[in-house]
Amino acid sequence: MAQKSKEKSTRLTGRIVIPGNPSYNTARMEYNRRFSKFPRIIVFCQRTQDVINAVKWARERGIRLRVRSGRHSYEGFSAVNGGIIIDVSEMNKVKVDRKNRVAIVQTGNPLARVYKKLWHKRVAIPAGTAPDVGVAGLTLGGGVGLLSRKYGLTCDNLKQVKMVVASGRYGARTIVADRKKHSDLLWASRGGGGGNFGVATEYTFRVRTISSVSIYSITWKWSDLEKVLPAWQRWAPSVTNRLTSTIEVAAKQVGTIVSTGQLLGGAEELRRLIRPLLRAATPVKVMVKTVPFIDATKFFAESDLNLEPKFKITGAYGFQPLPPEGVRIIRDFLSKAPNRHASVWSQSLGGAGSAVSRVSPTATAYPHRKAETIYELSARWRNNREQKQNIQWVKRFRRALRPFVKGDYVNFPDLQIKNWPKAYYGVNFGRLKQVKRKYDPHNVFRFAQSIPVGKQVRK
Structure with a gap:
């Protein structure tokens, strides 16, 4: 008996929230409100010792744990029912x-x-x-x-x-x-x-x-999709690596295609560099300006505000521009999107001496070094009755695009990917x-798509 009490000797420290506390509901909530989990305890750690104590406490009691910082795990991996959440968000120096x-x-x-x-x-x-x-x-x-x-x-x-x-x-x-x-x-x-x-x-x-940067935003009509998307996909990896850009095709109900980007350079140079995009189709709106870098971060953050609270996202990488059939698939799916909050977003990564592609795929754990672009397919909704339809739409969309794209980004996790180790880590x-x-030989840190403990290699 004495041995058992010794095993359970660690005390939790930090700001501790348990069911019944006024702040419990806020503390348990994930960024993706599709998930609503009820942990036994949430520890907001304020120093490293709080983290150590929380891990020990959970291990002594055989209680499942999850680790959390910004709550942005798209599949709710940082939340748990009946376990402990170790939250580091108050460690912010x-x-x-x-x-x-x-x-x-x-x-x-x-x-x-x-x-x-x-x-x-x-x-x-x-x-x-x-x-x-x-x-x-x-x-x-x-x-x-x-x-x-x-x-x-x-x-x-x-x-x-x-x-x-x-x-x-x-x-x-x-x-x-x-x-x-x-x-x-x-x-x-x-x-x-x-x-x-x-x-x-x-x-x-x-x-x-860093000091100032130049930013652009170009908006086209949705009907120009077949002209604009291929033009962006050819241009984005070939332009100077001082310019990183994005393109987002909204659902047909919204009716817009928007490309944005940031150049380490002046507005005049940026106007010159985006000419191939402006020639692809007549824009509805064009903005080019030089701003302090901190203002640029706020400008790009605006697209992440006021989004629907529940969502399903999946990702993929493009290693060459989509053929006409791939562009048609995007048009068809966004024509029949479950609601106006669905979209396809893409960002340039590789090409033209890009710092991303200069690194070997095995030099870090991130393997997708040769990809030209990254995709994010997303559906968003508010009411639970819309959930099944939206999730199915993302699943079918991913399957339709599969011949033209590869893998997935681990920060866009998707529980519906069967061979996720290959998709994320190659x-x-x-x-x-x-x-x-x-x-972590005892697999303390585990969740639905955590890296498993491999078999022992025999010497």
């Missing part, structure tokens, strides 16, 4: 060392806060556009954004990670992974996905000096299982 061009960023920071804190020192990291996405999962999955073609993915700029990992039978400890120590864990943390190996608590990033899955076996 940012420290910039401009001289050595690094920033130390705690993993609870949302992206908007990271951009703002770095902007005070006129530096930036390449990262995404959603202002409230957590820097933790964004980085661990890769991190695509509007500086990617020049400066790489977010994970390419990750120099060091501090992580709380499970140790021994019931323990937990902090380790520091960089190029010299635990380099295999650093490799896995650069594209291997969030919540797989432990709880990341602090990142050290390489930062880039050639790197075997090595990721080895890292998992080394740092």
